[in-house]
Amino acid sequence: MTGLLGAALPAVPLLAGLLGLLLPPSPRGAATGEGTARRLAIGLGVAGAAGALLVAVLLALRVGAPVETSATWIDLGGLRVTLGVRLDGAAALVAVAVSAVALAVQVYSIGYLRRGPHDDVEVDHRYPPYAAQISLFTAAMLTVVVAGDLILLLVGWEVMGLCSYLLIAHDRRLPEAPAAAVKAFLVTRVGDVGFLLGIALLGVSAGSFRIADVLAHDHSTGTLTAACLLLLAGVAGKSAQFPLHTWLPDAMAGPTPISALIHAATMVAAGVYAVTRLFPLFAAAPVALTVLGVLAAITLLLGAFAATAQDDLKRVLAWSTVSQIGYMTGALAVGSPSAALFHLLTHAAFKALLFLAAGAVIHAVGTTLMSRMGGLRTAMPVTFWCTLIGLGALAGVPPLSGFFSKEGVLAAAEAAALDGAGPTPSWVGWLVWLAGLLGVAVTAWYATRLLLRTFFGATRIPLAEPHDPPAVLRWPVLLLAVPAALLGLAGFAGTFAERLRPAAPATREQPSDLLPPEGLVHFTPAVLLPLALLAVGVGLAWAGWRRDPAADPARFLGPLRPVFARAFRLDDVQHTLVVRPVTALATATRAGDERIVDGAVEGSGRGAYRLGGGLAALHRAALPRAATAVLAGALLIGLAAVLIGGWST
Amino acid sequence: MSLVQSVDNVALLPAYLAAGTAVLVLLADLVVARAGVTWAVAAGGAAGTAVGAALVGAGETRRTFCVGADCSWLYDDRAALVGALFALLTLGVLAISGPLLRAGGTPVGEYCFLLACSLTGGVVLGAAGDLITLIVALETLTLPLYVLVGLRRGSVAGAQAAVTFFVVSVVATTLTLLGAALLYAVTGGLHLGRLGALFGERPELLDLPLTTAAVALVVLGLAFKVAAVPFHAWAPATYDGAPLPVAAYLSTASKLGGVVALLAVTGLALPATVTGPVLAVLAVLTMTVGNLVALRQRRTVRLLAWSSVAQAGYILAPLGALALAAGRTDEARAGAYAAAVAYTVFFVLLELAAFAAVVALRPAGADGGTLDELRGAARRHPWVGGALALALVGLAGLPPGLAGLFAKVTVVRSLLDGGAGWLALVVAVNAVVGLAYYLRFAAVLWAPGAGPAPARPARTVLAALAVTTAVAVLVGFAPQVVLDLAAR
Structure with missing residues (x-):
């Protein structure tokens, strides 16, 4: 029964998505919200997400110990590919988060992608394929979550890449959207090659692609390290880790609900989740974890500093995602997948909230630039309070959710640094811990800046009359504010913590003890350190803003500001080192293909x-x-047969 | 040995039925003298022959006209399959002949009588157990066709085609007969089974140059019937000059006859060491020349004719694997024969469908015309055009023409099993060349262009087309049925 529920989890949105693709893509009246096809698409999308949420909640209530089902799909000469699900507490909780965010996004999109009174008539939102693609996206992510086989996981992983491409390029009116979509697709694809090779290596080594078999197999150290490093490439691509993070800020060209979906529930969460899923392998390959730790520290600080100088509201949030994912991978690197998962869940809640609230702001003022906002607090009180909760959680203000989960990550890093508790050398712990502490201050600074620039001070758009969004946009935001605020308290609950821990308690050699499970959150005096840093960050931003409420606090960055705004010019580096040589190579190859290969083909045809x-x-x-x-x-022929006769006898 | 033989008349029943059909058609034409009745008698007779052939074949193998252990009439499963196929093909050709006969200019009685005679030859051919019966049956199959090709009154092209066909055919038959005579001179036997046994018992016979020459002559003379290069030059001219249904009969039934005869002599009688290399050479030449020339054809029937030349090459290819020692193991031999038979069955199905569709798309009684005259035909008759395109794609060996795809796969697999990888490569290259003209033909059907106002095709033609296409689609999904049948 549980296995059946697990299979139903991706199947429900998949069915809704496939049905939705059958609807006419651009029906008459779709933009005005009057078409039957649009209504059907809305119904299918919401029903798919709601169904998935229902199944996920049922699963979360039922699942305790890991459940496995599998049926052989293909047997390729000793290599078995199975079709099955592997469910544990973490999978069920992540599934709940994914489907809840997907539902919020589906509902929110109804209002967000509707022709407003100020839009021109030609607005073409192509709602049915949009909703169907969200459903497929959700289904793909849920497939990754429940997959009991690496090949099945890869299928979901790749379908996600495709859906992200389609959805980022959804808005045809934006000139940068197609380029951003192609960039997202190509950059993640680079990582996916590594992921595919890593899976192949593991599968061949274990003789089966079933995750349980792969985990149980005794791999040689070399194989394991190579496979884990290859997997990390894919993880870095999907989860936007340095150096494959460049696609994420550009992906802001997609519609805002899509940003919420990509940043909170799908895509970026997939990489971290995949590592927690295979964590026993990584724990046995400290080299890979060390690399992950270094990348995490770089990403964490890179994202946080880049976020300080952005003027685009959505880009601030995008860089904050990069930074927060850095916390998660940092937690993984110091050997605490449960802390990573906890932060993943709280991040899903508060980042979805932040994006949807930002969407409401953008919807109201018609721009994404903070230099043209300001003073929205009185006009949009609901949005303001929700954003406040989201930013507080992001910065780690107690008792909001982000505080507890980030504290969990920092505590794990501290333990690894001071006591050498992690699977990696203690310097990795130090690196992650210090980067995390510095990140807390920087995060507090840019979160405060965002809040002040957007909602406080005098308005910089005198003509517009901003207002709180209509109910269909408001309710998803309001409901998401609840977990964003309170989810952190769940960290005290033993049962919650139990589910996030890897499946260790139920092994045969080590039966689970009868003591009540411990919570995830333990306060030590060290908790004062991030709190102090938080206060420093907030205070600095506040002080800067107080001096001149109309000016950007980012001016205090001085000469660093343009460097941060362009994210340390890594895009330029990427352009010089990768894009240009590849383009040149492509031009040469094309010429060779047209003149030599094609010439040979056409010549033989003509011949x-x-x-x-x-x-x-x-x-x-x-x-x-x-x-x-x-x-x-x-x-x-007769003569030949006679003369040569017997030549073949 | 008693001079009085008991004759197993049940074994002869299919031949009686076919010959009786011919006589009945003649009588009906004389007595009733109505075109419809004559046609119906011929069609009924053909259907009856098919049923009779299948029923007799369902029992155990029957032999008659035996001298000792050697029998001239051997009615086994393969004979039943051949007889039934011939009868069904005749029925299909009769169905697509409706517009031609109704258009006048072709005497109905003679037409149906000659077709029935030809059918008799085909039915006897499948059961022939010695070289004389085989050659006589083959000539019975072919002789009426000379007349059928030139039957249209006042058609110069038809007369030319008939003369070409006749002269070349006579030359080829002479070759076969010469070969058979030389074989008799060497071995003193004419029964296929006996020849095979003799060559097995006395391998020194094979060292005689005369034997080699005799075997080569028999095979080459028979290769004429399947229009293998270099005995093919009659085919395009003859097909194009003949009325469309007769061209369909030539490219299906007549070709089937050649294949059956070749399989009989190579499978039972003649040593594979000689036939293998000869057939391999023929197959390579036939495929390559047929496909290359087909690239340049502008007339519908000539294109189909050249393509059927090329298809004959694919049929011969599995037998060419006998040239190598690896292809002469029992298993590989059985595979090669089965592949040739299976390919032939798939081919005649698709070819008949293609001809039926061309007949349906052309005005009543017209010849094939040029490709340009079929431009946009599928837009006017979507179903017929679709069926034609399916048949063409099948002949090319592409999905969704699954029947053709499996046919090609079967041939290539048997070649690989027989160790003749190079021949498989030739087949593959030729299949690629073939794509060019098949797909161009199919594309022309949907090309924009003005054409004659749509006329409703005759009902019998549509029925034949529908049944053939349905069968082609069915065996495309269940190819194993044909493969099993061919392997028996």
């Missing part, structure tokens, strides 16, 4: 055609030549 013409010419004047041919053919 065959001409030869045919010559042979056809021989066949005019049918009778005499036909008779001659028969006699000559018989004579020649």
Whole structure:
């Protein structure tokens, strides 16, 4: 029964998505919200997400110990690919988060992608394929979550890449959208090659692609390290880790609900989740975890500093995602997948909230630039309070959710640094811990800046009349504010913590003890350190803003500001080191292909055609030549047979 | 040995039925003298022959006209399959002949009588157990066709085609007979089974140059019937000059006859060491020349004719694997024969469908015309055009023409099993060349262009087309039925 529920989890949105794709893509009246097809698409999308949420909640209530089902799909000469699910507490909780965010996004999109009174008539939102693609996206992510086989996981992983491409490019009116979509697709694809190779290596080594078999197999150290490093490439691509993070800020060209979906529930969460799923392998390959730790520290600080200088509201949030995912991978690197998962869940809640609230702001003022906002607090009180909760959670203000989960990550890093508790050398712990502490201050600074620039001070758009969004946009935001605020308290609950821990308690050699499970959150005096840093960050931003409420606090960054705004010019580095050589190579290859390969193909085609013409010419004047041919053919072949005779005997 | 033989008349029943059909058609034409009745008698007779062939074949193998252990009439499963196929093909050709006969200019009685005679030859051919019966049956199959090709009154092209066909055919038959005579001179036997046994018992016979020459002559003479290069030059001219249904009969039934005869002599009688290399050479030449020339054809029937030349090459290819020692193991031999039979069955199905569709798309009684005259035909008759395209794609060996795809796969697999990888490569290259003209033909059907106002095709033609296409689609999904049948 549980296995069946697990299979139903991705199947429900998949069905809704496939049905939705059958609807006419751009029906008459779709933009005005009057078309039947649009209504059907809305119904299918919401029903798919709601169904998935229902199944996920049922699963979360039922699942305790890991459940496995599997049926052989293909047997390729000793390599078995199975079709099955592997459910544990963490999978169920992540599934709940994914489907809840998907539902919020589906509902929110109804209002967000509707032609407003100020839009021009040609607005073409193509709602049915949009909703169907969200459903497919959700289904793909849920497939990754429940997959009991690496190949199945890879299928979901790749479908997600495709859906992100389609959805980021959804808005045809934005000139940068197609480029952003292609960038997202290509950059994640680079990582996916590594992921595919890593999976292949593991599968071949274990003789099966079933996750349980792969985990149980005794891999050689070399294989394991190589496979984990390859997997990390894919993880870095999907989860936007340095150096494959460049696609994420550009992906802001997609509609805001899609940003919420990508940042909170799907895509970026997939990488972290995949590592927790295979964590026993990583724990046995400290080299890979060390690399992950270094990348995490770089990403964490890179994202946080880049966020400080952005003027685009959505780009601040995008860089904050990069930074927060850095916390998660940092937690993984110091050997605490449960802390990573906890932060993943709280992040899903508060980042979805932040994006949807930002969408409401953008919807109201018609721009994404903070330099043209300001003073929205009184006009949009609901949005303001929700954003406040989201930003507080992001910065780690107690008792909001982000505080507890980030505290969990920092505590794990501290333990690894001071006591050498992690699977990696203690310097990795130090690195992650210090980067995390510095990140707390920077995060507090840019979160405060965002809040002040957007909602406080005098308005910088005198003509617009901003207002709180309509109910269909408001309710998803309001409901998401609840877990964003309170989810952190769940960290005290033992049962919650129990589910996030890897499946260790139920092994045969080590039966679970009868003591009540511990919570995830333990306060030590060290908790004062991040709190102090938080206060420093907030205070600095506040002080800067107080001096001149109309000016951007980012001016205090001085000469660093343009560097941060362009994210340490890594895009330029990428352009010089990767894009240009590849383009040059492509031009050369194309020339070679057109002149040499294609020339050979076309030449052989022309040759065959001409030869045919010559042979056809021989066949005019049918009778005499036909008779001659028969006699000559018989004579020649007969003679040949007799003379060469026995050559084959 | 008693001079009085008991004759197993049940074994002969299919031949009686076919010959009786011919006589009945003649009588019906004389007595009733109504075109419809004559046609119906012929069609009924053909259907009856098919049923009779299948029923007799369902029992155990029957032999008659035996001298000792050697029998001239051997009615086994394969004979039943051949007889039933011939009868069904005749029925299909009769169905697509409706517009031609109704258009006048072709005497109905003679037409149906000659077709029935030809059918008799085909039914006897499948059961022939010695070289004389085989050659006589083959000639019975072919002789009426000379007349059928030139039957249209006042058609110069038809007369030319008939003369070409006749002269070349006579030359080829002479070759076969010469070969058979030489074989008799060497071995003193004419029964296929006996020849095979003799060559097995006395391998020194094979060292005689005369034997090699005799075997080569028999095979080459028979290769004429399947229009293998260099004995093919009659085919395009003859097909194009003949009325469309007769061209369909030539490219299906007549070709089937050649294949059956070739399989009989190579499978039972003649040593594979000689036939293998000869057939391999023929197959390569036939495929290559047929496909290359087909690239340049502008007339519908000529294109189909050249393509059927090329298809004959694919049929011969599995037998060419006998050239190598690896292809002469029992298993590989059985596979090669089965592949040739299976390919032939798939081919005649698709070819008949293609001809039926061309007949349906052309005005009543017209010849094939040029490709340009079929431009946009599928837009006017979507179903017929679709069926034609399916048949063409099948002949090319692409999905969704699954029947053709499996046919090609079967041939290539048997070649690989027989160790003749190079021949498989030739088949593959030729299949690629073939794509060019098949797909161009199919594309022309949907090309924009003005054409004659749509006329409703005759009902019998549509029925034949529908049944053939349905069968082709069915065996495309269940190819194993044909493969099993061919392997028996």
